[in-house]
Amino acid sequence: MIDTVDLKKSISIEEDNIIKEIKSESLDKIKLSYKKYKEEYKYTPLLRNIEKKYGSFNSSENIKKADSYKDLISTKDKHYIVILNGSYIENISNIPNSIDIKNIKDLSKNEQNIFIDSYSKIDDSTDDIFSSINTILHSNCLTFKINKSTILKEKISIINIVDSSKPTYFRKCFIIDKNSEISFSEEFINVTRDGNFSNSVTEIYMDENAVFNYFSTQNISKNYHFNSINVFQKRNSTSNFHTYSFSGSIIRNNLNIKLLDKSCYANMYGFYAIKNSSHIDNHTSVDHIDENSISNEHYKGIVDDGSIGVFNGKIFVRQRAQKTNAFQSNNNILLSDNAKVNTKPQLEIWADDVKCSHGCTVGQLDDDALFYLMSRGISRKDAISLLLSAFSTDITEKIADKVIREEYQLMILKELEDLNYE
Amino acid sequence: MSKDDKILKEFTSKEYEHGWSVDFDVDQAPKGLNEDIVKLISKKKNEPNWLLDWRLKAFSNFKKMKEPNWSNLKIPRINYQDISYYSAPKKKKMLKSMDEVDPELIKTFEKLGISLQEQKRLSGVAVDAVIDSVSIGTTFKDKLSELGIIFCSFSEAVNEHPDLVRKHLGKVVPAKDNYFACLNSAVFSDGSFCYIPKGVRCPMELSTYFRINASNTGQFERTLIVADEGSYVSYLEGCTAPMRDENQLHAAVVEIHAEKDAEVKYSTVQNWYPGDKNGKGGIYNFVTKRGICNGINSKISWTQVETGSAITWKYPSCILKGDNSVGEFYSVAVTNNYQQADTGTKMIHIGKNTRSKIISKGISAGHSQNSYRGHVKVMRRANNSRNFSQCDSLLLGNKCGAHTFPYIDIENKSSMVEHEATTSKIGEDQIFYCLQRGIDEENAIALIVNGYAKEVLKQLPMEFSVEAQKLLSLTLEGSVG
Numbered sequence: 044m045i046d047t048v049d050l051k052k053s054i055s056i057e058e059d060n061i062i063k064e065i066k067s068e069s070l071d072k073i074k075l076s077y078k079k080y081k082e083e084y085k086y087t088p089l090l091r092n093i094e095k096k097y098g099s100f101n102s103s104e105n106i107k108k109a110d111s112y113k114d115l116i117s118t119k120d121k122h123y124i125v126i127l128n129g130s131y132i133e134n135i136s137n138i139p140n141s142i143d144i145k146n147i148k149d150l151s152k153n154e155q156n157i158f159i160d161s162y163s164k165i166d167d168s169t170d171d172i173f174s175s176i177n178t179i180l181h182s183n184c185l186t187f188k189i190n191k192s193t194i195l196k197e198k199i200s201i202i203n204i205v206d207s208s209k210p211t212y213f214r215k216c217f218i219i220d221k222n223s224e225i226s227f228s229e230e231f232i233n234v235t236r237d238g239n240f241s242n243s244v245t246e247i248y249m250d251e252n253a254v255f256n257y258f259s260t261q262n263i264s265k266n267y268h269f270n271s272i273n274v275f276q277k278r279n280s281t282s283n284f285h286t287y288s289f290s291g292s293i294i295r296n297n298l299n300i301k302l303l304d305k306s307c308y309a310n311m312y313g314f315y316a317i318k319n320s321s322h323i324d325n326h327t328s329v330d331h332i333d334e335n336s337i338s339n340e341h342y343k344g345i346v347d348d349g350s351i352g353v354f355n356g357k358i359f360v361r362q363r364a365q366k367t368n369a370f371q372s373n374n375n376i377l378l379s380d381n382a383k384v385n386t387k388p389q390l391e392i393w394a395d396d397v398k399c400s401h402g403c404t405v406g407q408l409d410d411d412a413l414f415y416l417m418s419r420g421i422s423r424k425d426a427i428s429l430l431l432s433a434f435s436t437d438i439t440e441k442i443a444d445k446v447i448r449e450e451y452q453l454m455i456l457k458e459l460e461d462l463n464y465e
Numbered sequence: 466m467s468k469d470d471k472i473l474k475e476f477t478s479k480e481y482e483h484g485w486s487v488d489f490d491v492d493q494a495p496k497g498l499n500e501d502i503v504k505l506i507s508k509k510k511n512e513p514n515w516l517l518d519w520r521l522k523a524f525s526n527f528k529k530m531k532e533p534n535w536s537n538l539k540i541p542r543i544n545y546q547d548i549s550y551y552s553a554p555k556k557k558k559m560l561k562s563m564d565e566v567d568p569e570l571i572k573t574f575e576k577l578g579i580s581l582q583e584q585k586r587l588s589g590v591a592v593d594a595v596i597d598s599v600s601i602g603t604t605f606k607d608k609l610s611e612l613g614i615i616f617c618s619f620s621e622a623v624n625e626h627p628d629l630v631r632k633h634l635g636k637v638v639p640a641k642d643n644y645f646a647c648l649n650s651a652v653f654s655d656g657s658f659c660y661i662p663k664g665v666r667c668p669m670e671l672s673t674y675f676r677i678n679a680s681n682t683g684q685f686e687r688t689l690i691v692a693d694e695g696s697y698v699s700y701l702e703g704c705t706a707p708m709r710d711e712n713q714l715h716a717a718v719v720e721i722h723a724e725k726d727a728e729v730k731y732s733t734v735q736n737w738y739p740g741d742k743n744g745k746g747g748i749y750n751f752v753t754k755r756g757i758c759n760g761i762n763s764k765i766s767w768t769q770v771e772t773g774s775a776i777t778w779k780y781p782s783c784i785l786k787g788d789n790s791v792g793e794f795y796s797v798a799v800t801n802n803y804q805q806a807d808t809g810t811k812m813i814h815i816g817k818n819t820r821s822k823i824i825s826k827g828i829s830a831g832h833s834q835n836s837y838r839g840h841v842k843v844m845r846r847a848n849n850s851r852n853f854s855q856c857d858s859l860l861l862g863n864k865c866g867a868h869t870f871p872y873i874d875i876e877n878k879s880s881m882v883e884h885e886a887t888t889s890k891i892g893e894d895q896i897f898y899c900l901q902r903g904i905d906e907e908n909a910i911a912l913i914v915n916g917y918a919k920e921v922l923k924q925l926p927m928e929f930s931v932e933a934q935k936l937l938s939l940t941l942e943g944s945v946g
Contacts, residue, residue, distance in 0.1 A: 082535065086874075362863060377878035380845065388884070390869040395860035395890040402885040405843075405875040 047073065049099050050179045059148055061159055062184075069168050069178040076172045083171065086353045086385040087324040089293050090172065093210065093240050093267060100176050102128070102209050110135065112204050115232055119450075123200040128211045130183045141193045147184040147216070158186050161248050162216055166273045167299050173269045174297070177244040181212035191220040198226040198258070198447060205241045205266070206234040213243035219253040226256035226444075233266045238292065240267040247272065249280040251304075258447065260454070261288040261296075261323075271297040278304035285442060286313040287451065288323045289458050298327040302336040302364075313342040314438040316431075316458050317350040324353035331364035331394075340371040343438050345431060347378040347462045354386040356401065362393040371401040376408060376434060378462060431459045494551035500524060503651050506551050510620045510654070513627060516634075523640035523650035530644045536807040537836040537868055538776055543749065548714060550652045550685070609667075615660040616671055619687055622658035629660055633691050637720040637757045637784070645716040645751040645778070649685045653718070656686035661696035661727070670926050672701040688719040692727035694760065699730040701929055715774075716751045725760025725787065730768070732925050734933050737773035744803025744832070747775025754781035758790030758816075766793040767810065768924040770933040775804060780838065782811035785819035785850075792821040795921040799937065800833035800865070809838040809856075809870075814847040814880070823854035826918050829865035836868040843880045850880040858888040859917060911937075 050070055057063040080090060093100070113135050116123060122139050125132045131144055138144060147158055162184065168174040205211050219225060233239050249255055261268065268291055274282055288294055300309045315323045329338040338358065346352040358369045375384045388401040408430050416426035435455050442448035494505055503524050507517040532540070609616050615626060622630050640650040661667055692698055702719075715737070723729050731754075740747025750773075756765040767781040783792030794810040812821035821841070829835035837856045858867035869886045891913050899909035915922070915934060922930055922937075 365863070375875075377875065377880075380878055382876075382878060384873070384875045386873045386875075387871060388869075388886070389871070390858075390886060390888060391866065392858070392860065392868065392888050393863075393866040395863045395865070397860075397888060397890075399888040400886060401869070402883075403871075403873060404884070405873065405880070405882040407878055407881075 046099070049101050050176070053101065053180050061155075062148070065162065066179050069175050072169050073172065073175045073179075075169055076175045079170055080172050083326070084295075086351065087293060087295055087322065089267065089269065089295055092293060096238060097210060097240070100180055100210055102180060102182070102207065102211050112206075112234075115204060115234070116202060118200040118202065120198055120200040120228070122197065123202055125202050125204065126185065126213065127204045128207050129181060129213045131185050139195060139199070141190065141195065142199070143188050145186050147186050150186065154188075157188075157218065158216055161218065161246065161275070166244055166246055167271055167297055171271060171297060173242055173295070174244050174271045177212050177214060177242050177269075177271070180210075181214040181244070184214040184216055187215065187217045189217070189219045189223045189225050192222040193220070194224045195226070198228050198256070198444075201227055201229040203229065203231045203241070203243065204234060205231060205239050207239070208235060210240045210242060213241065215243075215245040217245070217247040217255075219247070219249045219255055221250045222252045223250075224254040226258070226447075228258035228260070230260045231263055231268060233263055238265060238267070240269075242269045244271045245273065247274045247282070249274065249276045249282060251278045251280065253277070253280045254283075255281070256283045256285075258285045258442075258451070259287065259296075261286070261291060261294050263291045263294070265292050267292050268294045269297075270295070272299070274298075274300040274309070276300065276302050276304065276307040276309065279306050280304075281308040281310075283310045283441075283443075284312065285438075285451070286311075286325065287455065288313070288315040288317065288325075290317060290319065290321045291323065293322045293324070295324045296326065298325070299330075300328070300338070301330045301332065302338065303332050305333045305335050307333075307336040309336070309338040310441065311338075311340040311342075312438045312441045313344075314435050314455065315342075315344040315352060316347075316435070316455065316462060317344070317352060318347040318462055320349040322351045322353075324355075326355045328357035328359065329369065330359045330361070331367045331369060332361050333364055335366045336364065337368045338370070341438060341441070342372070343374045343434060344384070345376045345378060345434065345459070345462060346382040346384055349379070349381040351383045351385070353384075354403075355389065356387075357389045357391065358399060358401070360392040360394050360397050360399060365394050365396045367394065367397040367399070369397070369399045373403040374434075375403075375405045376431070377405060378407075428456075428459050431462065432456055435459070493549050496547055496549050498545045498548070498550060498652070502550050506652055506654055509551065510623070512620070512623055515631065516623060519635065519640065520651050523647050524652075526641040527644070527647040527651055530641070530647055532644055536778055536838070537834065537870070538778060538805045538807050540749070540776060543714060545648075551654050609669075612665050612668070613662040614665060614667055615658065617658055619653075619656040619658050619689070622689075626658070626660070629691065630658065630689065633689055633720065633722055635720075637722065637755045638718050638753050643753060646718050646753040649687060649716045649718045649753070653685045653687040656688045656717075658688075659690045659698065659700065661692045661698045663693045664695040665693075666696065667698040670699045670701055672703070684713075684715045684717070686717050688717070690719075690721045690729060690731070692721070692723045692729045692763075694724045695726040696724075697728045699926060700732070701926060702731070702733045703735075703929070703932075714749050714751070717753070719752070719754040719781075721756030721765055723756060723758050723760070723763035723765050723790075726762045727760065728764040728766075729756065730766045731756070731781070732929055733767075733769040733771075734925075734929055734936065735769065735771050735773050735777075736936055738775075739773050739802065739804045740775040742802050742831075744775070747804070748773065749776045750774035750779060751776075752779040754779065755784065755811075756782070756792075757784040758787050758792065758819075760790075761787040761816070762789045763787050764791040764793075766791075766795075766924070768795040768921065769797070769808075770921070770925070770929075770936065771796070771798040771806060771808060772936050774806075777804075777806040777808055779808045780810055782813070783821065784813045784815065785821065785847075786815045788816040789818045790816055791819070794821075794823045794825070795924045796825045797828070797918045797921045797933075797937070798826070798835055798837075799828045800830070800835045802831040802833060804831075804833040806834070807836040807838055809836075809840075811840040812842070812852060814841075814843040814850040814852070817846065817848045817850070819847055819850045821850075821852045823852070823856070824920050825854075825856040826921055827856070827858040827867055828861065828914065828918075829858070829867050830861040832864050834866045834868070836870065837886075838870040838872075840872040840874070841882060841884070842874045843877050843882065845876045847877050848879045850877065852880075852882045852884075854884040856886045857917070858886070859914070860888065860890050
């Protein structure tokens with residue numbers, strides 16, 4: 044069991060009464076989430092690694108002046124949001140007028156109430172120990188309010204900078220009002236040397252007819268990262284998630300989607316190409332609570348060297364959720380004898396009039412295909428990267444926007460070049 | 466009441482067919498679980514010291530263990546002290562031929578539809594019938610012994626072939642493997658032992674029929690099958706239990722050894738009392754079944770049709786140690802009313818070029834919960850290994866649940882693993898098609914379900930296949946509209 048003394052201390056210094064209450068509730072839940080740790084982190088010893096490294100989960104304060112991080116912003120996007128160790132750095136960010144970003148403590152009482160209703164209500168902190176710890180230890184919850192019928196075609200970059208020798212906590216809460224459409228991409232940049240731990244929890248509330256697109260790139264070399272995204276969808280809303288992971292000592296992604304209302308769509312796509320003893324763990328869950336919703340999930344991965352790829356997909360179809368269609372698939376290619384894949388596509392169904400399926404495969408490149416390409420004068424190396432990039436296309440082609448799709452395809456191609464195929 | 470509801474009600478109000486009990490003269494141990502009971506069982510069985518020590522060691526481990534809680538089952542608290550761990554029809558003398566068997570007992574079998582006489586004459590199946598805890602009479606024993614095949618009760622084997630038993634007992638399922646296997650190791654009362662010598666192809670299906678008779682007795686049988694090099698055996702196991710209100714515990718262990726080029730086929734039809742329509746009573750079935758393919762080119766194949774028991778917790782597994790060895794698992798699990806089943810398999814690929822195939826068909830109706838839980842593990846040196854898994858679920862009615870938990874762990878780059886699963890109900894268009902051709906709804910459903918499960922049923926030996934098909938259509942009579 045983890046040491047709760049530090050956690051209690053952190054709650055006692057919290058000034059805001061409401062937030063203090065939320066944090067105390069989370070502390071009560073921590074026993075429950077710890078119980079589930081053994082099964083949920085069967086293949087990912089994140090807790091042991093973090094405890095060994097830091098001994099404590101507490102974070103520390105920012106160190107440098109915000110301006111010194113300006114060079115790290117390399118995004119092509121017009122709008123970007125810079126977040127340093129969990130706090131929003133307004134003066135080097137560039138946000139559109141239609142979005143308002145504030146710390147939950149700085150909101151007016153009325154505005155705060157809107158967020159408090161949802162804040163930390165549907166995160167996975169009863170199931171996940173790191174979410175619980177995030178709820179207790181984060182100091183800034185950033186709120187993003189997207190007003191009714193706001194349609195932003197251009198994607199907005201969220202650049203999270205980790206610069207601390209202690210664990211850092213990121214917390215975001217999005218409320219996307221009716222008929223809005225918005226896209227975000229998110230990445231984490233580690234400034235400090237190897238072995239940093241960042242813990243990020245995001246909650247997304249989507250009202251009727253809202254559309255939310257989210258792209259995540261994870262390339263954090265020797266650092267540890269925990270990322271939990273919790274989505275709550277109302278009638279006719281659509282969410283699209285694209286997760287691309289390339290390196291990290293341990294990366295754990297939790298993506299939990301609750302389809303609370305009728306006719307919701309949820310699409311989850313992921314691609315990982317990992318080498319040099321990286322460890323990527325994608326845990327997703329889709330909860331179909333009401334009728335007529337559709338969820339699609341497809342994760343593909345290439346695992347090289349001593350890397351480990353973990354996938355766990357859960358589909359829940361509740362008794363009320365008749366006429367549900369839910370699909371889930373996970374395909375892996377192993378490139379090395381030291382690589383490992385642990386996958387568990389899981390279905391739990393209580394309704395009868397549904398179409399649900401899941402599948403998963405683990406294999407290698409098709410020798411016949413390789414031979415075919417080589418017999419036509421393509422070098423072995425080129426043939427391999429051609430086949431591997433074809434493997435990734437299933438995922439990237441799901442990106443609807445052409446510009447964004449090409450950007451990610453190029454990025455993947457570059458990453459694939461570094462893989463070794465014996 | 467709509468037609469659907471009516472049909473559903475008819476189906477759910479079906480009573481258990483095998484619900485009767487026969488009053489034998491029973492020799493029963495007092496209730497409770499302690500070292501003295503373990504010693505008592507061992508003494509009653511006239512066991513050598515090494516086996517008693519083995520039991521006691523298992524019991525001391527058992528005391529340290531906790532009931533597993535990872536399954537997707539709601540298991541009511543079991544009071545292990547409130548169970549009698551030994552129950553045997555009183556032996557009057559040693560039985561040599563079938564004629565000496567208690568006529569009451571033969572009646573029991575006739576009611577079950579497996580009259581020993583009948584089977585002996587017609588089908589040539591050798592039956593080792595186990596009632597409660599003691600094996601009663603083994604048919605065709607002489608004929609088998611001509612070939613060098615040993616097929617006898619476990620206690621007989623302990624006394625007559627101690628070296629063989631000692632060499633293989635607990636090697637595939639170690640005494641402290643899991644909670645229920647550990648309990649079994651401490652208190653197992655009887656079971657079957659089977660040894661097929663080198664190069665012998667067993668000419669007939671070997672069969673055990675289990676039946677839990679006395680109330681409040683747990684049945685803890687232990688089966689050990691050893692197939693020596695180049696041999697072949699097909700082994701059948703069937704289970705029934707009379708209707709009792711209290712839940713009865715059943716914790717069995719089956720161990721299979723397949724040496725080089727050997728093949729073992731193990732088939733089970735389980736139709737124990739599932740409890741009444743309100744979920745009262747029924748058997749708790751916690752079984753550990755595991756086989757090891759020791760030698761190269763060996764093969765173990767599990768086929769199971771699970772229709773009974775209030776709770777089923779069962780994962781027949783294969784350890785594919787020898788190169789080129791093959792493991793197969795075919796399963797149909799049907800749950801109705803308040804039945805719960807958490808069943809599946811484990812395929813552990815250790816040797817090179819090992820292959821495994823998993824076909825699991827779950828059918829849930831009423832308020833039941835049906836789970837598939839499987840584990841496919843490919844170890845580092847298992848080059849070119851291959852697995853294919855398919856687990857389908859069929860839901861009848863909207864109050865039941867179907868769940869799938871496949872664990873897939875791969876550590877070898879040259880292996881191929883595929884898993885697929887679907888969940889659906891019987892298509893209206895399929896039923897319509899049958900109706901249109903003059904097949905009524907009842908028969909249409911039976912037809913579709915049988916077709917759905919056919920891939921598994923066809924793996925069963927003939928005699929069992931007929932019984933299993935009958936069982937399926939009976940249990941599912943008119944359960945969907």
